[in-house]
Amino acid sequence: MTTGQPLIQAKGLVKRFGDFVAVDGIDVEVQAGEAFGFLGPNGAGKSSTMRMIGCVSPPTDGELRILGLDPRREGPAIRGQLGVCPQLDNLDPELTVRENLTTYARYFGIPRRVARRRADELLDFVQLTERADHKVEPLSGGMKRRLTIARALVNEPRMVLLDEPTTGLDPQARHLVWERLFRLKQQGVTLVLTTHYMDEAEQLCDRLVVMDGGRIVAEGAPRDLITRYSTREVVELRFSTESQQDFAGKLAGLGERIEVLPDRILLYVPDGDAAVAQVHERALRPEGVLVRRSSLEDVFLHLTGRTLIE
The missing domain is CATH 3.30.70.980 (YebC, transcriptional regulation domain)
Structure with a gap:
């Protein structure tokens, strides 16, 4: 893990929807190269926080800097450096596996030749090379999840946001996704994830916060939290x-x-x-x-x- 300017820096971050306070004044810092997790029950504020970090939902109050930039004014510049893996796979079932990557690359202005080379490299990384010319629809849930992760990497992001990356997968598929994410971290990619799986958080996260009722109730490395609270x-x-x-x-x-x-x-x-x-x-x-x-x-x-x- 490297130190320096945090890739995410939030101070007193608030998100309201009318009278409902989804995120209630949280402070978060994520350093380059670390895997950071948001844990919490339903309604804790995890998804609202991730949407603010992903520059698709503006903060109501507080300070937020992503990659050193202000998401209120520089959202497009931030999004161009992020990879996003949503909770529900939103792949295009009419396209092939490779086309899902090369088509997505166009949103970032990546030349076709570069996009095709990058797609082949990513399919090898997520072990889907043999499925490159297959349609998406018949793929297993684990394969679709790995393809969604590969798509999030097309633009060579500095940071990848993963919302419940292994929900619904069988144990073998989960462990393969964990292995790919661990390799990304080894390559210096910053990972920010939400998860309901405690073993996943222990496996992947260098640090994490536990949220409840829109607030952070604990923060630290998984083993340190176990020592402190159990x-x-x-x-x-x-x-x-x-x-x-x-x-x-x-x-x-x-x-x-x-x-x-x-x-x-x-x-x-x-x-x-x-x-x-x-x-x-x-x-x-x-x-x-x-x-x-x-x-x-x-x-x-x-x-x-x-x-x-x-």
Whole structure:
């Protein structure tokens, strides 16, 4: 990662839609060469923030600089240096795989010869060379996603915005997309992404922010956030009763935090095996016991809650 002038610099950034405040005064800096993530539940303000960064939605208030430029006045100049991979693939099904890239290149004034060479290089990068002359429609979801990423790279952008890059993909396709994105980062491309997959954020992001209610509630590297907001390990206990709550009181004092779910109880502890031994010392016999390391998902749910927000 390089340092210097941030590629994204937001101070007190606000986005309102009438009386509704979607983004409520956030501060964000993204340095060149890093992978930066926005995490949050539905309605947290992630998409509104990404649309402002992508210069398709003007800020209501606050300061925002993208690539050192003001998106209010220099939107076209910024967009010409960005690659955008939207959440929903919007490829042209009537064109071939290669034509989707070469046609898109015309929007950036790229000469046909250069566009064709670049398209072939990108198809090799996303492992779609053998499909170059095929129509888009019969491609699998993973192939379409990789083609959308390739299209976002046609103009050789300094920064790529990825909105939920692997939503709906099977595990094999997800890991292939992760590999391609990791290679982009190795080449010095700055990645900015939103994701609902905590493992994806841990895999790809150097730093991230957790948003909730339009505000940033936590910021840092994934491992640092886990250390700060969770414990080293989590013990999952399942008891043979309709109500796990009946056992919660008998576990008091065994962890830094106890969370009771409908089907299990979570103990947040520094040493999972020691906690399990203490459970047995209290003559408690859970039907199921799982000791695991804390994850970014534990942090996310602790900060934003488990209630589904539509």
